[in-house]
Amino acid sequence: MNILGINTGLNSSAVLMKDNKVVFAIQEERLSKMKNQPGFPTLSIQAALKEGGITLDQVDKICVAGKSSKIPHSRNDDLNKFHERYQKIRNAWFGEGENFFLKLAQKGIKKITHADKKENVKKLDDYLKENHLTSKHERFDHQLCHAASAYYGLAKNRNEKYLVFSLDGGGDGRTSAVFIGHDNKLEQIATSDSFSPACLYAHITYIMGFMPHEHEYKLMGLAPYAQPKYANIAKDLLYQFIGFDEANPLVLTNTPKYSEVRNSGSPQKQVLIHDLYKAVLGLRFDTLSAGLQLLAEEVAVNWIKAGIKQTGIRKILLTGGFFMNVKANKLIAEIPEVEFVNAFPSCGDESNAFGAAFLGYQKLRRENSPEIEFEGCCIGTEATFDIEEAKSKYSDKVNFEKVGNINERLVELLVDRKIVARCSGKMEFGARALGNRSILASPDDMRIINKINAAIKKRDFWMPFAPASMEDKLDLVVEVPASLKEAYSPYMMFTFNVKPAMYDKIAAGIHQADKTARAQTVNPEIYPEFYDIISRFYQKTGIPTVLNTSFNLHGFPIVQGACDAIDVYLNSELDVLVVGDYLITRK
Numbered sequence: 001m002n003i004l005g006i007n008t009g010l011n012s013s014a015v016l017m018k019d020n021k022v023v024f025a026i027q028e029e030r031l032s033k034m035k036n037q038p039g040f041p042t043l044s045i046q047a048a049l050k051e052g053g054i055t056l057d058q059v060d061k062i063c064v065a066g067k068s069s070k071i072p073h074s075r076n077d078d079l080n081k082f083h084e085r086y087q088k089i090r091n092a093w094f095g096e097g098e099n100f101f102l103k104l105a106q107k108g109i110k111k112i113t114h115a116d117k118k119e120n121v122k123k124l125d126d127y128l129k130e131n132h133l134t135s136k137h138e139r140f141d142h143q144l145c146h147a148a149s150a151y152y153g154l155a156k157n158r159n160e161k162y163l164v165f166s167l168d169g170g171g172d173g174r175t176s177a178v179f180i181g182h183d184n185k186l187e188q189i190a191t192s193d194s195f196s197p198a199c200l201y202a203h204i205t206y207i208m209g210f211m212p213h214e215h216e217y218k219l220m221g222l223a224p225y226a227q228p229k230y231a232n233i234a235k236d237l238l239y240q241f242i243g244f245d246e247a248n249p250l251v252l253t254n255t256p257k258y259s260e261v262r263n264s265g266s267p268q269k270q271v272l273i274h275d276l277y278k279a280v281l282g283l284r285f286d287t288l289s290a291g292l293q294l295l296a297e298e299v300a301v302n303w304i305k306a307g308i309k310q311t312g313i314r315k316i317l318l319t320g321g322f323f324m325n326v327k328a329n330k331l332i333a334e335i336p337e338v339e340f341v342n343a344f345p346s347c348g349d350e351s352n353a354f355g356a357a358f359l360g361y362q363k364l365r366r367e368n369s370p371e372i373e374f375e376g377c378c379i380g381t382e383a384t385f386d387i388e389e390a391k392s393k394y395s396d397k398v399n400f401e402k403v404g405n406i407n408e409r410l411v412e413l414l415v416d417r418k419i420v421a422r423c424s425g426k427m428e429f430g431a432r433a434l435g436n437r438s439i440l441a442s443p444d445d446m447r448i449i450n451k452i453n454a455a456i457k458k459r460d461f462w463m464p465f466a467p468a469s470m471e472d473k474l475d476l477v478v479e480v481p482a483s484l485k486e487a488y489s490p491y492m493m494f495t496f497n498v499k500p501a502m503y504d505k506i507a508a509g510i511h512q513a514d515k516t517a518r519a520q521t522v523n524p525e526i527y528p529e530f531y532d533i534i535s536r537f538y539q540k541t542g543i544p545t546v547l548n549t550s551f552n553l554h555g556f557p558i559v560q561g562a563c564d565a566i567d568v569y570l571n572s573e574l575d576v577l578v579v580g581d582y583l584i585t586r587k
C-alpha cells in the first residue's frame with residue numbers, strides 16, 4: 001500500500017508511506033531553494049515517487065492536510081496580510097505616505113521570498129485534476145493532522161492514553177485543539193478559534209521587524225536578556241489579548257473585550273491588532289520579547305495542567321507551530337504531574353503531511369494490519385545521490401579524497417578546531433539539522449561562534465548555537481527531567497539546564513543569559529553514524545558533545561546533496577566538507 005501525505009500551506013511538504021512505515025519525507029524548500037516555500041509540493045511529490053520507485057498510478061491514496069482548496073502562491077501571500085493590516089493603522093495615526101522602514105523590510109523580504117517570481121493562481125483542485133488524483137484524494141482537518149502526527153508518530157504504546165495538545169496560528173479556522181489518543185484513535189475534547197498565543201507571537205514578531213511565522217524563535221532567544229521585573233510588566237500588559245474559558249480551562253479564548261475575534265477573520269480582529277500595536281509601542285525590544293515569552297510559557301503550562309486535571313492522563317504529546325517554542329516545552333517537561341512528554345519534530349505545518357498520511361493509513365488499514373511506525377527524521381534524500389555529477393562539475397575547484405574511516409578523520413579535524421560541514425546519510429526532515437546536514441565544531445571555545453559566523457552563518461548575535469550529546473552521557477551534560485527520560489530529545493524540541501561543570505566545556509552551545517541548551521540527544525539506533533562521531537570526540541576530549549548548526553547559507557534552506565553542499569562550501573569560508581566517505585577541500 002502506497003500513501004502520499006502532502007501539506008500545501010506554508011513550508012509545503014510530502015511524505016511517502018509504504019504500508020505502515022514512512023519511507024521518505026521532504027520539504028519543497030529543499031528542492032526549490034526558497035526557504036519555507038508554500039504551495040502545492042510538486043517537486044516533493046516527484047522526489048517521493050522517485051525514491052519510492054513508484055509512479056503516481058501506484059499511489060493508493062493521496063492525503064491532503066487541511067480542508068481548504070485555497071493555496072498560498074508565495075511566501076508574500078502571508079506577509080502581505082500583515083503589511084496591509086499594519087499599514088492601515090499607521091495611515092490612521094500618521095497619515096498616508098511612504099514608510100521608509102516598511103519599504104526597506106519589503107525589499108529584504110522580496111529578496112528572500114523571490115516575490116518577483118511570476119505567481120500562479122491555481123487551486124488545490126486544479127493540481128489534483130492535472131495529476132489525475134482527484135478520485136484518490138482525501139482532505140483531513142488541519143488540527144486533526146497536527147494531532148495525528150504526534151499521536152501516531154510518537155505514542156509508543158497505543159493501549160495507553162495520551163493527551164495531545166495542538167496549538168498554532170490557525171488552520172481550517174481553528175487555532176487550538178486537545179485530543180485523547182487511545183487504541184489508535186483520536187477523540188477531540190476541546191477546541192478554539194480564538195486569537196491564540198501563537199497568533200500573538202506572530203504579530204509581535206512582525207511589530208518588532210522580524211518575519212512572522214518564521215522568526216518567532218529569535219524573540220524567544222532574546223527573552224532571557226531582559227530584566228525580569230520589566231518582563232513581568234510587559235507580560236501583564238499582553239494578557240489583555242489572551243484568555244481561558246473559566247468554565248473549561250482546556251479551551252483557550254479571547255478576553256471579553258475581543259470576544260468576537262475569530263481566526264477566520266472578523267472586523268474586531270483589526271481592533272485587537274490596533275490595540276496591541278498601541279500597547280507595545282515604545283517597549284524595549286528585550287522587555288517585549290521576554291514579556292511575550294513569559295505569557296506563552298504560562299499559558300502553555302496552565303493549559304497542560306488543566307488537561308491533566310480534567311482527564312487524569314499524564315502522558316503528553318505536543319504539536320502545532322507554537323510548540324516549536326523549546327523554552328515553553330522545557331517548562332512543560334518540568335511539570336511534576338507530567339509523566340512523559342514528547343513533541344513532534346518540526347511541528348509547524350510542514351509536519352502535517354505526516355499527520356495526513358497517518359490518518360490515511362488508519363482509514364485503509366485492516367484489523368490485523370501493523371501499527372504505524374515512525375523511526376525518525378532522517379528520511380530524505382541520500383547525500384551522495386549526485387556525487388558523480390558533483391565530481392565532474394567541481395573537480396577543477398575542489399579535491400575529492402576518499403577516506404577509509406571518515407568519522408575518525410572528521411573528529412581529528414574537530415579536535416584541531418576546524419569547522420567541518422557534514423553532508424552524509426539521509427537528509428533530515430524539518431527545521432533542525434540533526435547531524436546529517438550540519439556544520440560541526442568543538443563546543444568548548446566561544447571564539448568558534450565568531451569563526452562560524454564569519455565563515456557562513458551570520459547568525460543574529462544573541463542567538464545561541466546548539467549542542468548534540470550522546471544520549472547515554474546526557475546526565476553528565478544537562479539536567480534531564482523525569483518526563484524526558486524515555487524519549488529524550490532526539491529532534492531538538494526541548495531545552496535543558498546545563499550542569500555548571502559543563503559551562504566551559506560546551507560554552508559555545510549554551511544560551512549565555514540563562515545557561516540553557518537546546519540539546520539534541522543522539523541515540524545510537526536513530527543516528528548510528530553521528531553517534532559514532534560524537535563518541536570518538538568524547539574519547540579524545542572527554543566531552544560527549546559537539547556543536548551542531550544547520551548547513552545552509554544565511555536565509556536559504558538546508559543543503560540537499562553533494563552539489564548543493566559543495567556550492568555552499570565554495571561560497572563560504574568553512575574549513576572542510578565531508579560528503580559520505582569523501583573529504584572535500586578547496587584547490
Ligand SMILES: [Fe+2]
Pocket residue numbers: 142146168169170171320321348349
Ligand atoms: Fe498549523
